[in-house]
Amino acid sequence: MIYLPILLVFLLYFLGIPIAYALFGSAIFYFTFFDAGMPADLVLQKFITSAASFPLLAIPFFVMAGSVMNYSGISRKLMQMAEVLTGHLIGGLAQVNVVMSTFMGGVSGSANADAAMQSKILVPQMEKRGYSRSFSAAITAASSAISPVIPPGIVMIIYALIAQVSVAELFVAGYVPGIIMAGALMFTVTLIARKRKYKPSRDKRASLREIGAQFTDSIWSLSLPFGVILGLRFGLFTPTEAGAIAVLASILIGLFVYKELKFNHIKHILLDTIYGTGTVVLIIVAASVFGYYLTWERIPQEFTAMLLEFTSNKYMMLAVINVFLLLIGMFLEGGAALIILAPLLVPVAVALGIDPIHFGMIMIINIMIGGVTPPFGSMMFTTCSVTKVSVGDFMREIWPFIIALIFALIVITYAPALVLFLPSLM
Amino acid sequence: PFGCSKDKEDEEFTITLRLSHVFNVNEELAKSIELVAERINNKTNGAVRVLTYPGAQIAAYKDGVEMVMRGAYFISVEDPSYIGDYVPEFTALVGPMLYNNFDEYMEIIKTPLVQDWVKKLEDKGIKVLSLQYIFGFRNLITDRVIITPEDLEGVKLRTPGSKLFIQTINTMGANATPLPWGETFSALQQGVVDGLEGSEFTNLGAKVYETGKKNVAFTNHFLGTCGIYISTEVWAKIPEKYQLIIAHEFEYEALQMISKLKSQHAQVIKDLQAKGVQFNEVDREAFEARTIHLFDGKLPGVTVEMYDQIQAELKKIRARSSQ
Amino acid sequence: MTSGLKFFFTYFEEILCSIFLIIMISLVIINVFLRYFLGYSIFWAEEVATICFVWCVFVGASATYKHKLDLGIDFLITKMPTQIEKIVRFLTGLILLAINGYIFYMAIVFTKIAWAKPTAVLGISSAVFNSALVVGFGLITFYAIRFLYHDVAAYIRQRRAL
Numbered sequence A: 001m002i003y004l005p006i007l008l009v010f011l012l013y014f015l016g017i018p019i020a021y022a023l024f025g026s027a028i029f030y031f032t033f034f035d036a037g038m039p040a041d042l043v044l045q046k047f048i049t050s051a052a053s054f055p056l057l058a059i060p061f062f063v064m065a066g067s068v069m070n071y072s073g074i075s076r077k078l079m080q081m082a083e084v085l086t087g088h089l090i091g092g093l094a095q096v097n098v099v100m101s102t103f104m105g106g107v108s109g110s111a112n113a114d115a116a117m118q119s120k121i122l123v124p125q126m127e128k129r130g131y132s133r134s135f136s137a138a139i140t141a142a143s144s145a146i147s148p149v150i151p152p153g154i155v156m157i158i159y160a161l162i163a164q165v166s167v168a169e170l171f172v173a174g175y176v177p178g179i180i181m182a183g184a185l186m187f188t189v190t191l192i193a194r195k196r197k198y199k200p201s202r203d204k205r206a207s208l209r210e211i212g213a214q215f216t217d218s219i220w221s222l223s224l225p226f227g228v229i230l231g232l233r234f235g236l237f238t239p240t241e242a243g244a245i246a247v248l249a250s251i252l253i254g255l256f257v258y259k260e261l262k263f264n265h266i267k268h269i270l271l272d273t274i275y276g277t278g279t280v281v282l283i284i285v286a287a288s289v290f291g292y293y294l295t296w297e298r299i300p301q302e303f304t305a306m307l308l309e310f311t312s313n314k315y316m317m318l319a320v321i322n323v324f325l326l327l328i329g330m331f332l333e334g335g336a337a338l339i340i341l342a343p344l345l346v347p348v349a350v351a352l353g354i355d356p357i358h359f360g361m362i363m364i365i366n367i368m369i370g371g372v373t374p375p376f377g378s379m380m381f382t383t384c385s386v387t388k389v390s391v392g393d394f395m396r397e398i399w400p401f402i403i404a405l406i407f408a409l410i411v412i413t414y415a416p417a418l419v420l421f422l423p424s425l426m
Numbered sequence B: 001p002f003g004c005s006k007d008k009e010d011e012e013f014t015i016t017l018r019l020s021h022v023f024n025v026n027e028e029l030a031k032s033i034e035l036v037a038e039r040i041n042n043k044t045n046g047a048v049r050v051l052t053y054p055g056a057q058i059a060a061y062k063d064g065v066e067m068v069m070r071g072a073y074f075i076s077v078e079d080p081s082y083i084g085d086y087v088p089e090f091t092a093l094v095g096p097m098l099y100n101n102f103d104e105y106m107e108i109i110k111t112p113l114v115q116d117w118v119k120k121l122e123d124k125g126i127k128v129l130s131l132q133y134i135f136g137f138r139n140l141i142t143d144r145v146i147i148t149p150e151d152l153e154g155v156k157l158r159t160p161g162s163k164l165f166i167q168t169i170n171t172m173g174a175n176a177t178p179l180p181w182g183e184t185f186s187a188l189q190q191g192v193v194d195g196l197e198g199s200e201f202t203n204l205g206a207k208v209y210e211t212g213k214k215n216v217a218f219t220n221h222f223l224g225t226c227g228i229y230i231s232t233e234v235w236a237k238i239p240e241k242y243q244l245i246i247a248h249e250f251e252y253e254a255l256q257m258i259s260k261l262k263s264q265h266a267q268v269i270k271d272l273q274a275k276g277v278q279f280n281e282v283d284r285e286a287f288e289a290r291t292i293h294l295f296d297g298k299l300p301g302v303t304v305e306m307y308d309q310i311q312a313e314l315k316k317i318r319a320r321s322s323q
Numbered sequence C: 001m002t003s004g005l006k007f008f009f010t011y012f013e014e015i016l017c018s019i020f021l022i023i024m025i026s027l028v029i030i031n032v033f034l035r036y037f038l039g040y041s042i043f044w045a046e047e048v049a050t051i052c053f054v055w056c057v058f059v060g061a062s063a064t065y066k067h068k069l070d071l072g073i074d075f076l077i078t079k080m081p082t083q084i085e086k087i088v089r090f091l092t093g094l095i096l097l098a099i100n101g102y103i104f105y106m107a108i109v110f111t112k113i114a115w116a117k118p119t120a121v122l123g124i125s126s127a128v129f130n131s132a133l134v135v136g137f138g139l140i141t142f143y144a145i146r147f148l149y150h151d152v153a154a155y156i157r158q159r160r161a162l
């Protein structure tokens, strides 16, 4: 009986009701018709608290920054630079997409903000160069799973507090797994690009002189991402504020340097931002509200208890936990999943002799892969909303990347030294 | 015969209460609450089931108290300033720079003055099960030595997004910068803010010293404490024999926690010193001279009269303890 | 209706959201500059920016609902026979009306009762947050009725034409 709302979500979703409303509907169904022990309208507290979160502001900020960059010529010059550097490679821009998430990982702590911004900037450029939109959306979503693994990241801080490990060590531990994930995705891109004959956009590697000339031409565009990274490193602003600063900087460059930004662009930029934010954040809110029902009924805890009875072999247990977390990551938002599950799973992991920092990486990567996976992953929804790719088309393109990420996860799970080497130097 | 049927009713009585707080599972308060819940479940033979939700998994802060106000089957564990939204005297009770030690606070909550406020709150629908969950004094953790309010000039301090904290830190001479807890560690590490305020337990638990903020000024500006609240309506439904068990367990564990806290504090300071953290006393009177103005209309609903009442009681308590 | 008025009604949510968006972004930027250059930060900037964001989210939800931009899947029902597809679409229209109408109703109750609850930083009524739900879901309910009405009207017209 208590699982009825879960069935209801699937039913409503497959009947064609937008996912946000399917989740809202099932959650309020529970709080109205089940004996939850509170007046049903109090579930609206969760509607508000899940939206009234300052770090979420990064999403409209980065969507807007992406839109301004498109209209002001910044994206174009960035792409020209990327093309000079990677144009001779197979699947060049798709590789750029992965590399950018790895770099942006050092800027934003949020996978959804990363996915939203790159959907706005990179996907249109990829489409122009002959990649299908759904392929572009898929690689954007898949690579966004890297950014919370590269420090800084909010989920890492949450984990460190619960597991009582050093935030600084956990941060450092993220670099190698992040790079492994990037490597796995880039390898997959190469395979797919070969098979589909995504041609390199230029015949041979650019000469140093050509690179130099393009660098001078793109210098203002390049100053934007690097400026944001430097600003963060020197403590000028927080990751959330970085989004707003990026908007301001791109407006200034567009108006005074490239002089391409025009008054009539304002309307389009605002609409892009409003529609992007409206759809994406509503789904995040709806997922939190539905997660509230799961938490209220302690359903994740029950599943964990079942899981722990399953086996006491360390490697078997890791495999079981991987599968379990992948499933959970498809339903719960990353932060919420960690708050609920880390206290339950970390003691078990430690008891089995698994290092809690290593286990933290496993948990975070698992949950992030869940966020890319259909039918409910939140980065999937972000990317699909902003690029207007249907979930069905997305599904057809995402699976090789999910396999690649799972492969990276397996390597990271069974080779703890890869994770623990850097922190051990501290 | 009447008593009989009531007894029978009592025998069949069961209730599920959800208890929420914001502490993470490793913190002393969370462990204590866990023990209380377990013992209540055992001693009532499962008739009263308390389900705990640490880490603000469900309604917390103002939302938790609102749950209680609205008659949900819910136990809220929050700083008394949150019930201060309904009876402002409680905001005054946990106002800045009032107490010199834990015992003064433990004494004042027993006085008729505070017990009257508790009754006032009951009329508004909130039953107080305990006000005694102390988790330590809050101090300033920065990258420099702070002794007087002047030393705080231009210092950006992270506070929680709460009016009481922001006003206090600003009045003490610093620039309050409210930040979500999730962004605080990086903000400290990268220098967006120069420090924060919190207890030594937070300092050690969250490894704040790793960010290079290694100076602690013993301002003792707030006494960190939590109360336990339940709806009066829900409370009235619970048979008296269970009420006694619940009230007893919460009180008993609070006292246990305080004595544990006292003995652990010295060790925590040693551990922090081993990490290179330095401690210093402050010119407390200079700070008090500033924060006293907060009680004059700067905090919602709080009046000078409440401050005077609290000071009068404290004077009596201090006179008694010095005898 | 004049074209100006028509524009206002077609883009009502978008205009409202734009205003909130601009306030939000300006506040955050101003705060960064003040903090860096003057060592001073506007203590209420975060709360006001967050209030604007909440309005953006729920009023923005109404904008995307109005333009049918919300993400869902319809590859299952498009595979059904046309008559069944129509029935399912009518049914989902009804369900959406029920969900949104009910949230709208609860939002009114919730906002009214929580009126006295103050916000954390400014201490103003929490209605500044909660009424975003009333406005957002009120508008969505209105569009849900309108969509349903159009579906039914189209169906009746089609039957008459037969």
Ligand code: NA
Pocket: A104, A105, A106, A107, A108, A109, A110, A147, A148, A149, A150, A151, A152, A153
């Ligand atoms: Na990151």
Ligand code: NA
Pocket: A097, A098, A100, A101, A118, A139, A140, A141, A143, A144
């Ligand atoms: Na990417």
